[in-house]
Amino acid sequence: MSFLCPRDSGIYCDATVGLGGHARATIERSAPHGRVIGIDRDAEVLKLANENLAPYGDRVRLVHAPFSQIRSVLEQADALPLDGCIADLGVSSVQLDQPERGFSFRRSGPLDMRMDRSQKETAADLLQRVDEEELARLLHDLGEERFARKIARAVARARESGELETTLALSGLVARSVPRREANKDPATRVFQALRIAVNDELGELDRFLQAAPGCLRPGGRLVVIAFHSLEDRMVKRRFRALASGDADAPDSPRFRILTKHVITASDSEVARNPRSRSAKLRAAERLPS
Numbered sequence: 001m002s003f004l005c006p007r008d009s010g011i012y013c014d015a016t017v018g019l020g021g022h023a024r025a026t027i028e029r030s031a032p033h034g035r036v037i038g039i040d041r042d043a044e045v046l047k048l049a050n051e052n053l054a055p056y057g058d059r060v061r062l063v064h065a066p067f068s069q070i071r072s073v074l075e076q077a078d079a080l081p082l083d084g085c086i087a088d089l090g091v092s093s094v095q096l097d098q099p100e101r102g103f104s105f106r107r108s109g110p111l112d113m114r115m116d117r118s119q120k121e122t123a124a125d126l127l128q129r130v131d132e133e134e135l136a137r138l139l140h141d142l143g144e145e146r147f148a149r150k151i152a153r154a155v156a157r158a159r160e161s162g163e164l165e166t167t168l169a170l171s172g173l174v175a176r177s178v179p180r181r182e183a184n185k186d187p188a189t190r191v192f193q194a195l196r197i198a199v200n201d202e203l204g205e206l207d208r209f210l211q212a213a214p215g216c217l218r219p220g221g222r223l224v225v226i227a228f229h230s231l232e233d234r235m236v237k238r239r240f241r242a243l244a245s246g247d248a249d250a251p252d253s254p255r256f257r258i259l260t261k262h263v264i265t266a267s268d269s270e271v272a273r274n275p276r277s278r279s280a281k282l283r284a285a286e287r288l289p290s
C-alpha cells in the first residue's frame with residue numbers, strides 16, 4: 001500500500017483481486033470516494049471477493065477476465081486513466097487449498113490446475129498432448145527442474161497406462177523419479193509449478209499485462225507487481241527498466257521512474273506469519289508526466 005499510495009477519489013485496479021485483501025486495503029485508504037476495479041480470471045474466487053467486498057457497494061466493481069484484457073475492462077468500467085494498479089501474481093491460497101482444483105501436490109484431486117474453469121485444457125489434458133521432449137523442456141524452463149528429462153520419461157510411460165489422472169499419482173511418480181531430494185521441499189513442487197504456469201499461460205498473460213497496464217495509468221499513477229517466480233520477476237524488472245530508460249518498444253510509450261531500486265521481499269516476521277510470502281518479490285514504478 002505504501003507504493004500504491006491510494007488516496008481519496010482515486011481510481012485503482014487490482015488486476016488479481018483474489019479474495020480481495022489488497023482491494024479492501026485500497027478501498028479503505030481511498031475513502032470516501034475512491035474506486036477499485038477488481039479483475040480475476042477465476043469465477044469461483046470472484047464470488048468470494050464479491051462477498052468480502054460487498055460492504056463497499058458500488059465503489060468496487062469486479063470483472064471476470066484475464067488481466068491481459070486490462071485496457072478493455074477499464075474502458076468498459078469507465079475507469080481510465082488509473083491512479084494505481086496492483087498485480088499479485090500466481091494462485092491464491094483458496095485455489096491451492098481446494099483439492100478439487102488440482103493445484104496442490106499434497107491433496108488428492110483431479111489434475112486440473114485451470115484458474116479459469118471455462119478454459120478447455122486441464123493439466124491432465126496437457127500431459128496427454130505434449131510429447132516427452134516438449135514436456136522435459138517445459139519442466140526445465142518453467143519449473144527450473146533439474147531432473148526434467150527423467151520425470152518426462154516417467155510421465156510418458158505412465159500416461160500410456162492411464163495412471164496419471166490425479167495430483168497424488170503425479171506427485172508420487174515425481175518422487176519415484178528424482179534421485180535426490182532437497183531439504184524442506186517436496187520433489188513435486190517444481191513440476192506442479194511448471195504445469196500450472198503452462199496450463200494458464202501465465203508468462204504470456206504477464207507479458208501482455210506489462211505491455212498494456214503502463215498506458216492505463218495517469219502521470220503520477222503507480223504500478224505495483226508482486227511475483228513469486230524468478231521468470232516472472234525478471235519480466236517485471238526488464239519491463240520496468242525499459243519503461244524507465246525510454247527504450248520501450250513504442251516511441252510514444254509512457255516514461256516511468258522505478259520506485260524500488262532493489263526488489264522488496266517479505267520481512268522475517270511476515271514470513272513467520274505467512275510462510276507463502278517467502279518467495280514474493282515486489283517491484284513498483286510511477287508514471288512520469290509526459
Ligand SMILES: C[S@@+](CC[C@H](N)C(=O)[O-])C[C@H]1O[C@@H](n2cnc3c(N)ncnc32)[C@H](O)[C@@H]1O
Nearest residue numbers: 016018019020021022040041042066067092205
Ligand atoms: C495471489 S492471488 C491474489 C490474492 C489477492 N491479492 C488477495 O488479496 O486476496 C492471485 C489471483 O490472481 C488470479 N490470476 C492469476 N493470473 C491471472 C490473470 N492472468 N488474469 C486474471 N486473474 C489472474 C488468480 O485467479 C488468483 O485469484
